[in-house]
Amino acid sequence: HCSTFSERPGRRPLSGTMAPGSTVSVSTYLLSRLRELNVMHVFGIPGDYVLPFFDELLDAPHGVDHVMPCNELNGTYMADGYAKRVGYGAMAATFGPGCLSATNGVAGAYADDVPIILICGTPSTGVLAEPTDRLLHHAIGTNFEAYLEMFRPITIQSRRIARAEDAAELIDEMLETSWKMKKPCYLEIPYDLQTAQIAVPAAPLNLSSASAGPRLEGALGRAVELLAKAETRGVVAGHLVLREGLTECVLALVSQLGASCASTFGCKDGSFESSEQSVGIYSGLMSKDFTRLAIEGKGPSHVALAVGMTNNEFDTGVFTSQMGKNNLIAISHNQVIINGDVYRDVSMVDFLPGLLEACKLMSPVEPLRPQAPLFHYDSSVQITPSMADLTIDRMMLMFSHYFQCGDVLFGDAGGMINSSQCRLPVGVKMFGNGNWASIGAGFGSLVGASFTLREGERLIGMLGDGAFQMSAQDVSTLLKYRRDAVLFVLNNAGYAAERAIHPGKQRSYNDIQNWNYHLLGQALGAQNGEFVGFEVRTEQDLNEILDRLRVVKGVNLVNIHLDPDDLASFNKDFSEKLRH
Numbered sequence: 001h002c003s004t005f006s007e008r009p010g011r012r013p014l015s016g017t018m019a020p021g022s023t024v025s026v027s028t029y030l031l032s033r034l035r036e037l038n039v040m041h042v043f044g045i046p047g048d049y050v051l052p053f054f055d056e057l058l059d060a061p062h063g064v065d066h067v068m069p070c071n072e073l074n075g076t077y078m079a080d081g082y083a084k085r086v087g088y089g090a091m092a093a094t095f096g097p098g099c100l101s102a103t104n105g106v107a108g109a110y111a112d113d114v115p116i117i118l119i120c121g122t123p124s125t126g127v128l129a130e131p132t133d134r135l136l137h138h139a140i141g142t143n144f145e146a147y148l149e150m151f152r153p154i155t156i157q158s159r160r161i162a163r164a165e166d167a168a169e170l171i172d173e174m175l176e177t178s179w180k181m182k183k184p185c186y187l188e189i190p191y192d193l194q195t196a197q198i199a200v201p202a203a204p205l206n207l208s209s210a211s212a213g214p215r216l217e218g219a220l221g222r223a224v225e226l227l228a229k230a231e232t233r234g235v236v237a238g239h240l241v242l243r244e245g246l247t248e249c250v251l252a253l254v255s256q257l258g259a260s261c262a263s264t265f266g267c268k269d270g271s272f273e274s275s276e277q278s279v280g281i282y283s284g285l286m287s288k289d290f291t292r293l294a295i296e297g298k299g300p301s302h303v304a305l306a307v308g309m310t311n312n313e314f315d316t317g318v319f320t321s322q323m324g325k326n327n328l329i330a331i332s333h334n335q336v337i338i339n340g341d342v343y344r345d346v347s348m349v350d351f352l353p354g355l356l357e358a359c360k361l362m363s364p365v366e367p368l369r370p371q372a373p374l375f376h377y378d379s380s381v382q383i384t385p386s387m388a389d390l391t392i393d394r395m396m397l398m399f400s401h402y403f404q405c406g407d408v409l410f411g412d413a414g415g416m417i418n419s420s421q422c423r424l425p426v427g428v429k430m431f432g433n434g435n436w437a438s439i440g441a442g443f444g445s446l447v448g449a450s451f452t453l454r455e456g457e458r459l460i461g462m463l464g465d466g467a468f469q470m471s472a473q474d475v476s477t478l479l480k481y482r483r484d485a486v487l488f489v490l491n492n493a494g495y496a497a498e499r500a501i502h503p504g505k506q507r508s509y510n511d512i513q514n515w516n517y518h519l520l521g522q523a524l525g526a527q528n529g530e531f532v533g534f535e536v537r538t539e540q541d542l543n544e545i546l547d548r549l550r551v552v553k554g555v556n557l558v559n560i561h562l563d564p565d566d567l568a569s570f571n572k573d574f575s576e577k578l579r580h
Contacts, residue, residue: 018062020202025195026167027056030119030187031064033175036205037088041451042119043067043075047094049138050121052194054092067451067481069444070473072098076105077444077471079116081410083109084242084431084445085452088179089116095123096138099147099186107154108441109184112266112434113243113310113333116184117175118155120147124192125162148188156183164196172205179207182243182333209347216350219336219343223329224358226338230327231301233259233365234294236282238309239266239434240333240348247271249352250307256356258364259305260294262287265314266434268409270424273375277367280374281420284317286570294368296322303327308348312435375400375423376570385539390560392418392490392568394539399462399488402546403428406457408449412442414496415462415488418568439495440470443487447474450483458552459485466495466512476524478555479531486549486556489517492564500567511564518559529554536560 018024018032034042042064046054057066069075072093079089093099099120109116122128123136128144140146151158157174161167171187178185227233235254241247247269254261254277262282263272272278279294280287287295295304304323308331309315330337336346373380376393377400385398396418403409405427411419416432424430431449433441446461453459468489478485490496494511502510521531536542536558545558 018200020200022200023197024200025056025060026161026164026189026198027053027194028060028062029168029198029200030171030189031057031060031062033171033205034088034090034117035063037175037179038086039064039082039088039090041065041067041082042090042092043069043078043082043448044092044119045069045072045075045094045098047098047121047138049095049123049191050092050098050119050194052191053119053121053189056195057092067477069447069477072101073105074444074447074471074474076102076109076116076118077441078448078474080105080109080112080114080441081431081445081448082452083114083116085408085449087115087245089114089448090119091116092119092121094121094138096140096147098138100150103150103154104438105441105444106151106184106186108433108436108438110154111436113182113240114184115178115182117178118151118184118186120186120188121194122160122188122190125190126192128190148186151186154184155186156181158186160188161190161193164193164198167193167196167198168201172201176205176207179205180209182240209349211347211350212345215343216346216354219338219346219351220354220358222338222341223336223355224362226303226327226329227257227359228362229301230303231365232297232368233257233303233305234279234297235259235261235305235307236264236295236309236323237261237267237269237272237307238264238315240308240310241267242269242308242429244308244349246308246349246352249356251275253352253356253359256359256362256364258367260367262291262295264309265420266312267308268420268424268430270405270426270428273424274426278374279368279370283315284320284322286317286320288374290368290370291374292322297326300326303329306330307352308332310435314435314437373423376421376568378423379425385543387538387540389537390539390542390562392562392566395542395560395562396422396568398539398542398546403460404458407460408453408457409460409462410442410446410449411462413439413464413467414492415464415467415490416442417497417571418490419462421568421570439464439467443468444471444474446485447477447483450478450485451481453484459483461485461487463487463489464496465489465491465493465515465517468517469512469515472520473524475520475555475557479521479524479526482530484552484554486552486558488558488560490560490562491517492562492566494564496564496567499564500571516559518557520557521555526555531555531557534558
């Protein structure tokens with residue numbers, strides 16, 4: 001019942017170059033360890049301080065390929081999207097301008113619990129160690145520690161390899177910690193050490209969890225006691241369920257308990273949303289009334305389980321959740337809180353399978369069953385396209401009929417907010433930038449995810465136009481590497497989310513230059529049908545194009561024209577709550 005990622009990291013055989021007792025370069029060692037974490041692509045932009053690493057990336061037999069983004073920020077977004085699909089991601093850059101350009105992407109990975117590594121080449125060890133009044137390029141004065149300090153608040157570890165003999169242990173510790181804690185890390189490798197030879201240790205990476213035994217047993221006993229007495233049960237799945245690859249385990253627990261289940265903004269997974277026990281998407285007071293009742297309950301006989309959900313603004317409906325008003329079991333990454341009692345050092349990957357096993361003999365209760373669709377956009381609601389201009393509500397209802405099993409969705413800004421209210425079919429997950437909410441990140445992450453697609457999967461971007469303009473140049477990366485994707489750009493000529501948060505004023509800072517998005521392919525060098533652009537203004541236009549794009553080949557960009565003042569019906573309440 002408790003499957004994780006389709007190919008569990010840490011179980012790949014070591015390559016021939018990593019045979020225990022042999023020697024390899026520091027760069028090849030790092031790349032081979034990343035290969036153990038399912039990393040088959042490193043995104044990166046070279047610079048003079050990191051060129052030896054890039055030579056190893058291209059030439060050494062470690063099984064990892066290089067992907068060149070257009071800039072370091074987009075490359076870090078790509079590593080983030082890649083990690084959300086396979087479990088880990090990597091970006092490489094040079095000292096100073098390179099690594100600092102990536103900081104927003106690293107901070108987003110930290111906020112959204114995404115394990116990635118940013119690899120940075122630095123001046124050689126001799127230069128770093130020798131006091132000087134010389135101002136090296138890419139350095140802030142003579143402070144060679146500045147970038148390490150800058151990354152410490154936004155990573156789980158920020159470190160530099162100072163000696164070749166310490167490299168293997170340091171790399172292993174960083175990668176293991178980053179993987180287990182689901183946080184990014186930052187590693188500096190001096191120029192001369194990138195090709196230094198080191199011995200290969202015998203053991204693979206240690207990626208197993210290590211919950212404190214008595215605390216785990218105590219948390220399981222208390223949880224089973226509460227659940228056994230419950231007359232109703234509700235389960236909410238948060239984004240850490242996706243990070244740990246525990247969807248199947250949570251679904252099995254929902255079935256065993258007879259619980260109502262809800263997805264969240266951070267965990268858009270059709271496996272939950274198309275379950276017979278689904279009660280919609282949970283977001284505190286912004287949930288539908290039935291969803292709140294099923295999840296929060298209305299008396300002491302109800303138990304709510306918040307599984308992998310953090311206390312973030314989006315998933316709690318701007319902190320309006322009342323899940324704790326009755327009985328609450330909150331299962332976080334490395335602790336469990338039961339009605340306020342904290343069980344530290346209890347891992348979710350140990351607790352959930354243990355709870356499922358402990359509940360085997362427990363009788364399921366009868367879940368609450370909705371009488372009407374609980375998603376704003378549900379394919380059970382029929383729509384007949386007309387020649388009328390598109391509105392967001394009608395458009396999203398049409399998309400609810402377009403999405404199908406095997407789709408991999410990435411949302412950005414308005415595209416993510418609107419799509420979050422679609423009921424997804426089984427076999428569909430949607431990713432975005434979570435609570436960090438950096439516009440432009442969604443498309444960058446989509447480009448990274450394009451290198452993870454399996455047979456039969458469609459890659460779809462639901463992108464606000466203002467967000468897309470932040471990272472659009474990496475359409476060229478999709479073209480360069482012959483990726484297949486369809487990009488729906490919701491063109492309302494500006495920042496619709498900000499217009500809604502700050503209404504009643506026509507402000508030029510919310511207006512952007514209106515691009516001919518559907519013509520980008522020619523400017524970016526597309527040839528021989530590699531890029532197809534479409535324009536949409538009416539419901540019938542969109543219907544025809546959705547029919548044409550049932551199968552996605554090459555890069556397809558659909559420029560969807562919308563009224564700048566149009567706002568999805570559900571988004572009005574959400575925008576009001578976000579006002580300061």
